[in-house]
Each structure stands twice: as structure tokens, then as C-alpha cells.
Amino acid sequence: MRKFLLEGLLKRPLTEDAPTAEGNLATEIDRTAHRRLGRSLAIRMVDAGSCNGCELEIHALGNPYYDLDRLGLHFVASPRHADILMVTGPVTHNMKTALRRSYDAMPAPKWVVSVGDCALDGGCFRGSYAIAGGVDAVIPVDLHIPGCAPSPVDIMKGLLTILDSATASRAAGS
Amino acid sequence: MIDISQYLDITAEAPDRPAAQVHRLSRGEWRDAVERAAADGLTLLGLWGARASVTLALLDEEQARIGLLSFSPRNGRFPSVGRHFPSAQRLERSIADLFGLIPQDAPDDRPWLDHGRWGLSHPLGKAGQGKAQDYSFLPVEGHGLHQVPVGPVHAGIIEPGHFRFTGQGETVVRLEERLGYVHKGIEGLMQGAEIPRGAELAARVSGDSTVAYGWAYAQAVESALGVVPSARAQWLRAIMAELERLANHLGDIGAICNDAAFALMLARCSVLRENVLRAADAVFGHRFMRDIIRPGGVSVDLSGDGIARLRDLLADLEQAFPRMIELYDNTPSLLDRTVGTGHLSNALVRQFGAGGYIGRASGRGFDVRKVFPYGPYGQMDMTVPLRGDGDVNARIWIRIREVEQSLALLARLLETLPDGVPLIELPKPSGACQGLGLVEGFRGDILVFVALDRHGRIRRCHLRDPSWFQWPLLEAAIEGNIIADFPLCNKSFNCSYSGHDL
Ligand code: SF4
Numbered sequence: 001m002r003k004f005l006l007e008g009l010l011k012r013p014l015t016e017d018a019p020t021a022e023g024n025l026a027t028e029i030d031r032t033a034h035r036r037l038g039r040s041l042a043i044r045m046v047d048a049g050s051c052n053g054c055e056l057e058i059h060a061l062g063n064p065y066y067d068l069d070r071l072g073l074h075f076v077a078s079p080r081h082a083d084i085l086m087v088t089g090p091v092t093h094n095m096k097t098a099l100r101r102s103y104d105a106m107p108a109p110k111w112v113v114s115v116g117d118c119a120l121d122g123g124c125f126r127g128s129y130a131i132a133g134g135v136d137a138v139i140p141v142d143l144h145i146p147g148c149a150p151s152p153v154d155i156m157k158g159l160l161t162i163l164d165s166a167t168a169s170r171a172a173g174s
Numbered sequence: 175m176i177d178i179s180q181y182l183d184i185t186a187e188a189p190d191r192p193a194a195q196v197h198r199l200s201r202g203e204w205r206d207a208v209e210r211a212a213a214d215g216l217t218l219l220g221l222w223g224a225r226a227s228v229t230l231a232l233l234d235e236e237q238a239r240i241g242l243l244s245f246s247p248r249n250g251r252f253p254s255v256g257r258h259f260p261s262a263q264r265l266e267r268s269i270a271d272l273f274g275l276i277p278q279d280a281p282d283d284r285p286w287l288d289h290g291r292w293g294l295s296h297p298l299g300k301a302g303q304g305k306a307q308d309y310s311f312l313p314v315e316g317h318g319l320h321q322v323p324v325g326p327v328h329a330g331i332i333e334p335g336h337f338r339f340t341g342q343g344e345t346v347v348r349l350e351e352r353l354g355y356v357h358k359g360i361e362g363l364m365q366g367a368e369i370p371r372g373a374e375l376a377a378r379v380s381g382d383s384t385v386a387y388g389w390a391y392a393q394a395v396e397s398a399l400g401v402v403p404s405a406r407a408q409w410l411r412a413i414m415a416e417l418e419r420l421a422n423h424l425g426d427i428g429a430i431c432n433d434a435a436f437a438l439m440l441a442r443c444s445v446l447r448e449n450v451l452r453a454a455d456a457v458f459g460h461r462f463m464r465d466i467i468r469p470g471g472v473s474v475d476l477s478g479d480g481i482a483r484l485r486d487l488l489a490d491l492e493q494a495f496p497r498m499i500e501l502y503d504n505t506p507s508l509l510d511r512t513v514g515t516g517h518l519s520n521a522l523v524r525q526f527g528a529g530g531y532i533g534r535a536s537g538r539g540f541d542v543r544k545v546f547p548y549g550p551y552g553q554m555d556m557t558v559p560l561r562g563d564g565d566v567n568a569r570i571w572i573r574i575r576e577v578e579q580s581l582a583l584l585a586r587l588l589e590t591l592p593d594g595v596p597l598i599e600l601p602k603p604s605g606a607c608q609g610l611g612l613v614e615g616f617r618g619d620i621l622v623f624v625a626l627d628r629h630g631r632i633r634r635c636h637l638r639d640p641s642w643f644q645w646p647l648l649e650a651a652i653e654g655n656i657i658a659d660f661p662l663c664n665k666s667f668n669c670s671y672s673g674h675d676l
Contacts, residue, residue, distance in 0.1 A: 001505065003497075004438060014445060045331045049356045051672045053381025053462060056425075058331050060451075063444035077329035093291040094355045095334060098326045124374055129297045130359035149381065151461060 040072040044082035050089030053149040054116040079105040090122040182239035194610040204245040205253040212258035217527035222636040223269035254280040261526040273299035287354040333671035364635040380673030385418040386615030388467035394624040395469040398609030406594035407471035408549035422616040434511035453487040471597035512567040516663035530618030531572040536564035542614040566666040639673030
């Protein structure tokens with residue numbers, strides 16, 4: 001154990017530079033807004049029917065290479081604490097209510113990010129009797145991150161986009 | 175009483191899975207066969223429905239033989255298998271939900287996958303109007319009991335499912351699971367699909383096992399069509415399968431320790447896991463190596479650079495992993511949480527035919543790679559790690575030993591990689607045909623049964639995740655533990671929700 005701690009002090013961290021934001025919601029990052037509001041958003045994740053592949057990559061965001069927390073983005077246990085609802089999978093009929101309730105439990109302002117090809121329109125499960133559709137068949141979606149599964153870098157880019165627009169809209173509101 | 179061994183005609187000798195023969199039984203024969211099989215201590219390997227029939231896969235572990243038995247009830251009712259094999263109960267409930275075939279005298283006749291929300295009943299059988307329904311949990315009576323309902327949405331980044339805990343103080347006296355939330359109707363989408371579309375779906379049954387599922391499906395299709403892919407393709411499949419096993423075990427070892435609040439292990443192991451995924455991405459073009467196994471072979475060949483890249487990965491892991499073992503083994507506060515927690519008996523894993531690290535940690539050594547070798551495994555030297563203590567600690571150690579074994583297997587596979595074409599074209603079927611696939615995923619044995627029509631389209635495809643026989647045992651393992659240890663126990667099982675709900 002001591003060896004590991006010592007190594008941690010002496011070696012450079014594995015964490016890599018964060019990618020820059022891009023995508024359909026990108027806005028100019030307002031420096032003053034950053035200074036005033038900080039960059040911190042809480043994410044609640046709901047799997048609405050995924051194959052668990054997308055979850056694995058969301059999990060990977062926490063590993064030392066990506067270390068999502070350093071960007072002010074962290075996962076929370078309750079929707080009541082969340083700014084962002086991150087949803088994976090096609091929405092199954094069996095999960096529709098739980099997804100809706102998670103969304104309703106979040107305070108405004110709130111954003112919804114759908115992750116993975118399934119979350120767009122059901123993906124390869126579209127047309128099944130058990131599938132309600134993509135995430136926006138149940139709740140409004142602000143940003144979609146495509147891929148099967150999207151890589152951690154793809155997910156990070158998407159989140160930074162939301163972070164920027166969230167910061168901008170908070171600044172505009174204050 | 176009938177002699178069951180006459181039906182067990184799939185043996186380990188064949189180099190790859192032979193075309194599967196299904197024995198059609200009468201009602202009486204079916205009833206006798208099920209009773210006999212249970213009395214003889216055979217293992218239930220699978221049970222699935224079709225529009226008008228049910229099929230049972232039985233395994234004789236000692237003799238290494240498998241048999242497929244089916245029964246077509248005229249009145250829509252079949253003698254319950256769950257009465258004799260508790261492991262069949264949830265499978266039977268699902269057959270009733272999906273096909274409307276009713277298990278007679280079943281011990282549990284509640285719905286399982288059908289939550290009353292599809293708008294129709296028996297979607298794969300004679301579909302009717304669906305209706306909303308109340309689900310009743312098993313009654314609990316006793317002094318000072320309280321219930322804690324958890325889920326379907328859980329606190330972390332995990333799949334959804336419902337757990338109903340009954341506690342007495344801190345101690346869990348009963349856990350009842352309710353699953354089916356991520357039921358996507360994959361077997362419905364399979365019906366009438368072309369072979370490549372089937373492969374796409376099979377690779378998305380459980381994302382963490384996409385290689386293993388791809389392989390099991392390919393094996394089933396190849397066995398139905400009577401083709402054997404090149405040795406090179408088989409080797410490449412095994413290389414991907416072992417990389418998948420490595421990535422998952424490394425992730426699990428870290429995550430289990432993290433659930434005992436030892437975050438250092440998670441951080442370190444997740445780096446090793448990420449290294450495996452990055453190497454997979456560099457060499458095969460996808461971090462999970464998804465959609466690379468196709469019926470007929472593999473779609474990506476391995477170059478000389480690729481081999482070098484994988485060898486580098488192995489060298490790094492061989493250096494880094496022993497330090498993780500040392501860290502685990504020398505942290506008493508961590509061992510204090512894992513040793514003795516979530517104990518699972520040998521009798522239960524045998525009765526349920528639980529595979530993977532769950533079975534092996536409780537003394538059931540079944541591993542498809544060893545018992546029914548496929549691809550290159552028959553030529554690989556491997557011993558199945560086995561323990562008898564059956565607790566969280568044992569499940570961690572089995573994973574540790576399997577990581578070491580996968581590293582050794584990978585080195586050997588790279589060394590012996592034969593030449594050949596990676597992908598061959600599939601022949602047209604000469605008529606309706608069926609095949610069986612059986613592959614050892616990181617979590618345990620995955621069974622795939624495929625029936626093709628004479629045009630080569632899928633008539634029926636059933637995919638059985640190892641979790642079917644592991645989920646019920648989590649209910650047993652948690653009994654008598656404190657509720658705060660549930661995450662730890664659950665993670666040490668790491669059952670698939672998606673693979674189970676399908
Ligand atoms: S997008 Fe792909 S990885 Fe994500 S849930 Fe769907 S099938 Fe799985």
C-alpha cells in the first residue's frame with residue numbers, strides 16, 4: 001500500500017487532457033460565467049433498457065485516464081440532486097414509468113442527454129413489441145451522443161457541450 | 175422408468191458443435207424424462223419455448239454429454255419442469271409470458287418478464303390483448319420485520335431491476351428479485367431475420383459479453399449449416415474472447431473492492447481494464463470487439479503489428495497485475511469485508527447449474543472450454559481454478575486466477591496462430607436445420623439455439639445467459655448478511671440484467 005501511495009506522489013498522473021467541446025449545442029464559453037458560477041453539474045444516470053455496453057463506457061469516465069470529476073461533472077444517486085439526466089438504451093415499455101418519474105423528480109433547470117444509438121430511436125431494437133422508442137418518445141432530449149457504444153471520449157465531448165450551454169444559460173438568467 | 179442417457183447424444187468429441195438433434199417426446203415421456211433427469215442429478219442447461227413446443231437442454235456433467243428434448247403440447251400445457259428443477263422456474267414463467275404455454279403444476283405461476291405494459295399478451299405465441307396486472311411478492315410473516323424496496327432505478331451506474339429486502343434489524347432475512355425491466359423482445363426480433371441481422375442482435379444481448387455471444391451465435395449457425403470456419407478464425411475468436419474476459423475480470427475485481435470502500439483498487443484495476451480496451455480498439459477496431467465475429471469466421475484479421483501490440487499489452491499486465499494481487503491480499507481491512515460474506519453452498523450451485531466464477535468459487539468446476547472444448551481450446555493446456563469457500567473473497571480469487579490464465583492463454587494463442595482465411599462464405603441450407611452453440615463467456619456458459627428455415631432465415635433463436643442460473647442464488651447468498659453488504663455481494667455475482675431480460 002505504501003508503495004502505491006509513494007508512486008502516486010512521485011509519478012505524473014495518467015489523466016489525459018480533456019477533449020474540447022463540440023456538437024449541436026456548442027456555444028461560446030463565457031469566461032465570466034465560469035468565474036461566477038463555477039463549472040459543476042450533477043448527473044443522474046438511468047438505464048432505460050440498454051445492453052449494458054453504454055454503461056461500461058460511462059463507468060470508464062471515472063477511471064484515471066478520463067477522471068470526469070476534475071471537470072466538475074459527477075454522478076449522483078438521486079434525481080433530486082441532478083442537473084443532467086443521462087439515459088441509455090432504447091426505452092423499454094417496462095422502464096417507461098421509471099424513466100418518466102426520474103425525470104419528473106429533477107428540479108429545473110434540467111437537461112437530458114441520451115447516450116448510444118439505441119437511445120436515439122430504439123436502434124437495432126426498433127419495432128419490437130417491448131420497446132417504446134428512443135428516449136425522446138418519453139422525455140425531451142437536449143443532446144444525443146451517437147455510437148454503439150460511444151467511447152468515453154465521445155461521451156465527454158458531449159457532456160462538455162452541455163456544460164457550456166448550461167453555464168451560458170445560467171449566466172443569462174442571473 | 176426411462177433411461178435418460180439415450181437422449182444425451184451431444185458429446186465433447188466432435189471438434190465443433192455438430193448439428194443438434196432434438197428428440198421429440200410424448201407427454202408421458204416428457205414427464206418421465208424430467209423426473210428421471212432430476213433424480214439422476216443431471217443439470218438443466220436451458221429451457222425455451224416456441225409457438226407450439228417447449229425444448230429442454232440437459233447436461234450430464236460427469237459423462238460430458240448434452241441432450242435436447244422437446245414436447246409439443248396440443249392443449250397449450252406442458253408438465254412443469256420447475257417442479258423438479260428449481261432453476262427452470264423463471265424460465266417457465268417466461269415461456270408462459272412470451273408464448274402462452276402453461277407449465278402444469280408449476281410451483282410459481284406468477285408472470286416474470288411480462289409486467290403488463292406491452293399492450294399485448296403472449297407476443298411470441300397466440301398474441302392476445304394485454305392487461306395491466308398487479309404483481310404480488312411472496313408473503314413474509316414474522317416479528318419485527320421491515321421491508322426495503324430498491325429499484326428498478328439504482329443509485330449508481332447500473333442496469334435496472336427491483337430488489338425487495340425483508341430485514342430484521344440490519345440482517346436480511348429474505349431478498350426477492352423482480353427482473354424483466356430491460357426486456358427488449360430480442361427473440362421476437364430474431365424471428366424471420368436473416369443470419370447477419372441475427373448476429374447484430376446476438377452481439378447486443380449483453381454488452382459486456384458481446385464477443386462470447388457473437389461466438390455462441392456463430393457456432394450455432396455454423397453447426398446448423400454444417401460449416402467449420404478456418405483455424406485462424408477460431409484462434410482470432412479465442413484471442414478476442416480472452417481479451418473480453420480479461421477486461422471484465424479486471425473491471426470486476428476493482429469494482430468489488432470499491433464496494434468495500436477500497437477505491438485504490440478500483441482506480442488501479444480500471445487503468446488495466448482501459449489498457450485492454452485500448453489495445454482491442456487499436457488491433458480490432460472496436461473497444462468491445464463487437465460485430466467482429468461473424469458466422470463463417472471473423473471480419474478483421476490480425477496483422478504483425480497487431481500481434482506486437484497485444485504482446486506489449488500482455489507484458490504490461492504481467493508486470494502490473496501481481497502487484498494488484500499483493501495489494502488485495504495484504505489489506506486486512508478489505509479482506510475483513512470480503513471473507514465470509516455472501517456465502518453460497520456447493521449444493522445450490524450444483525442444483526442450479528450455476529457457472530462461471532460463481533460456480534467455481536463454490537466448488538462446481540464446469541467450464542465449457544474444458545468440458546466441451548471448441549475452437550483452439552482443445553489444444554490449450556488449462557486447469558479450471560476451483561475453490562470451496564464460496565464467499566465474496568473466493569469469487570475475487572477465482573477471477574484473479576482466471577486473469578492469470580487468460581494471460582497465459584493469450585500468449586499461447588498468439589504464438590500458435592495458424593494461417594488461413596479469416597472468413598468463409600456460408601452455404602445455403604439444404605433444408606430446415608438447427609444448431610447449438612455453447613461458449614464460456616467471462617460470466618459463465620452461454621447457450622444459443624438456432625433453427626433456420628430452408629431459405630436460411632431464422633425460425634427461432636434462443637439465447638440463454640448464464641445469469642438465469644445465478645440470479646436466483648444471489649437471493650440465497652445474501653440471506654443472513656447485513657443489508658449494507660448487498661452491493662458487495664451483488665457485485666461479486668455481477669449478473670447481467672440485459673442478458674437475462676433479453
Ligand atoms: S447503443 Fe449499443 S452499446 Fe449502447 S445500449 Fe445500444 S446496443 Fe448497447
